[in-house]
Amino acid sequence: MNDPVQVRFSGAGGQGLITAGVILAEAAMLEGKNVVQTQTYGPEARLGSSKAEVIISAGQIAYPEVTVPDVLLCMSMEAAKKYLPKVRPDTTVIIDSTNIGPEVTCGGHVHRLPLTQAAVDTGSKVVANTVALAAINRIAGLVSTQSLKNAVLARVPAKFRDLNERAIAAGEALVQTAPATA
Amino acid sequence: MNDPVQVRFSGAGGQGLITAGVILAEAAMLEGKNVVQTQTYGPEARLGSSKAEVIISAGQIAYPEVTVPDVLLCMSMEAAKKYLPKVRPDTTVIIDSTNIGPEVTCGGHVHRLPLTQAAVDTGSKVVANTVALAAINRIAGLVSTQSLKNAVLARVPAKFRDLNERAIAAGEALVQTAPATA
Numbered sequence: 001m002n003d004p005v006q007v008r009f010s011g012a013g014g015q016g017l018i019t020a021g022v023i024l025a026e027a028a029m030l031e032g033k034n035v036v037q038t039q040t041y042g043p044e045a046r047l048g049s050s051k052a053e054v055i056i057s058a059g060q061i062a063y064p065e066v067t068v069p070d071v072l073l074c075m076s077m078e079a080a081k082k083y084l085p086k087v088r089p090d091t092t093v094i095i096d097s098t099n100i101g102p103e104v105t106c107g108g109h110v111h112r113l114p115l116t117q118a119a120v121d122t123g124s125k126v127v128a129n130t131v132a133l134a135a136i137n138r139i140a141g142l143v144s145t146q147s148l149k150n151a152v153l154a155r156v157p158a159k160f161r162d163l164n165e166r167a168i169a170a171g172e173a174l175v176q177t178a179p180a181t182a
Numbered sequence: 183m184n185d186p187v188q189v190r191f192s193g194a195g196g197q198g199l200i201t202a203g204v205i206l207a208e209a210a211m212l213e214g215k216n217v218v219q220t221q222t223y224g225p226e227a228r229l230g231s232s233k234a235e236v237i238i239s240a241g242q243i244a245y246p247e248v249t250v251p252d253v254l255l256c257m258s259m260e261a262a263k264k265y266l267p268k269v270r271p272d273t274t275v276i277i278d279s280t281n282i283g284p285e286v287t288c289g290g291h292v293h294r295l296p297l298t299q300a301a302v303d304t305g306s307k308v309v310a311n312t313v314a315l316a317a318i319n320r321i322a323g324l325v326s327t328q329s330l331k332n333a334v335l336a337r338v339p340a341k342f343r344d345l346n347e348r349a350i351a352a353g354e355a356l357v358q359t360a361p362a363t364a
Contacts, residue, residue, distance in 0.1 A: 018204060022221065029223035037221045039204065041211035157339060 001141055004057035006066040009132070010083045011075030011096070013050045016129030019155070021052030024133060027143040027151035028056040036061050049078045056142065071140045072108070073132055075115065080104050092140050096132070111139055111175075118170045127160075127167035134171025145172070183323055186239035188248040191314070192265045193257030193278070195232045198311030201337070203234030206315060209325040209333035210238040218243050231260045238324065253322045254290070255314055257297065262286050274322050278314070293321055293357075300352045309342075309349035316353025327354070 007024065009017040018039050025037035036055045053066040068088050074080045075096040084106035087093055091108035098116035113135055119128035130152055137148050149168055156164050189206065191199040200221050207219035218237045235248040250270050256262045257278040266288035269275055273290035280298035295317055301310035312334055319330050331350055338346050 022200060022204075025221060025223055033223075035221075035223040037223070039207060039217075039219045041207055041215075041217040041219070 002070050003059070004055050004061055005071065005140075005142065006069045007054045007056070007071040007073075007136070007140075007142065008066055008069040008083065009052045009054075009073045009075075010079035011050055011073070011099075012078065013048050015050065015075050016126065017050045017052045017073075017075070020129040020133050021054050023130075023148075023151045023155055024054050024137075024142065025056075026155065027147040028054070030147045030150060031143055033058060034061050038065070049076065049082065051079070051083075071136060071142070073136055075099060075128070075132065077104070080106075094132070094136050094139065096128070111135075113174045115171070115174070118174055119167060122166045122170045123163050127163055130156075130164050130167035131171040131174070134168040135174050136171075138172050138175040184252050185241070186237050186243055187253065187322075187324065188251045189236045189238070189253040189255075189318070189322075189324065190248055190251035190265065191234045191236075191255045191257075192261035193232055193255070193281075194260065195230050197232065197257050198308065199232045199234045199255075199257070202311040202315050203236050205312075205330075205333045205337055206236045206319075206324065207238075208337065209329040210236070212329045212332060213325055215240060216243050220247070231258065231264065233261070233265075253318060253324070255318055257281060257310070257314065259286070262288075276314070276318050276321065278310070293317075295356045297353070297356070300356055301349060304348045304352045305345050309345055312338075312346050312349035313353040313356070316350040317356050318353075320354050320357040 009020050011017050021037050025035045028035045034057050038053045055061050071092045072087055073094045076099055080100050087106055087108040089107055093108040093110045095112045096115040097112040098114045115132045116125055116128045119125045119131045152164050153161055191202050193199050203219050207217045210217045216239050220235045237243050253274045254269055255276045258281055262282050269288055269290040271289055275290040275292045277294045278297040279294040280296045297314045298307055298310045301307045301313045334346050335343055
């Protein structure tokens, strides 16, 4: 893993990507890392797209804005059009294949996973963000599974804890059963 | 109001300051503003303090890091020690007098308000962040009351909406009854 590692979550409003960013930041903080977590809202947000960014480092973080991400999540077509062109050949890209068809291509190491469908199968599409977090984390090795779980459970309301634990398991299972790149 | 306006929320972990930052950012976005909202986690966070920052502008935001804030909220002694020395003479400072005694002084335009006590009186100290948001917003005129209310209600779980509506009213009432500076 690069240090610092720059992670960008992108998708539609309502998919919980800001919460996902905050949770990843808190998980990394639990591991003693320095973290900067940013949301940028502008005209794009008013058109329904959403973006959250997390920079994680064992050392000081000099520049708090993600330029080209090391890890990119895309959960909507609009986000895919906007952010997939902005990757490096070594960027790890996770595409939600429930919402984005196979005709959408990009550079980088691409993983196509049915994140939203897995959340629906788990009980509710509201945990698509948790499924995505668990999948990304398993692919990119950002924090330990235990730290991620602790951060998720610390932030979600008590009555949704079971659902979110199942969502973490579902996200990890997606990675274990999917081809490494597709 | 300056443009861009830089707002810093500081206090202890668990006081909901990150949520407050996200809500203020979403309220400003509802008004068509450009917004950058950042959390920085480091050794300080592991010692129990928490910080969230929001930059709001009608135009592009060039540098996404708050230097000296235009508006500063302090909700814990530890945050007061850390951030009160870093204000300008024209910074608007809101101090939670439930947690920070009158012996703590600083420059800037200081407003001492019993934010946490008002939240407890409203029903629960978990809405101290909403009380603080409403009070700050009334003092600094960041967004309309309606935009703030819409952003709060969009983010809190349905069963806490009434409590948060009362917390907004309580925060605004604190400003109306308190001396302008103290």
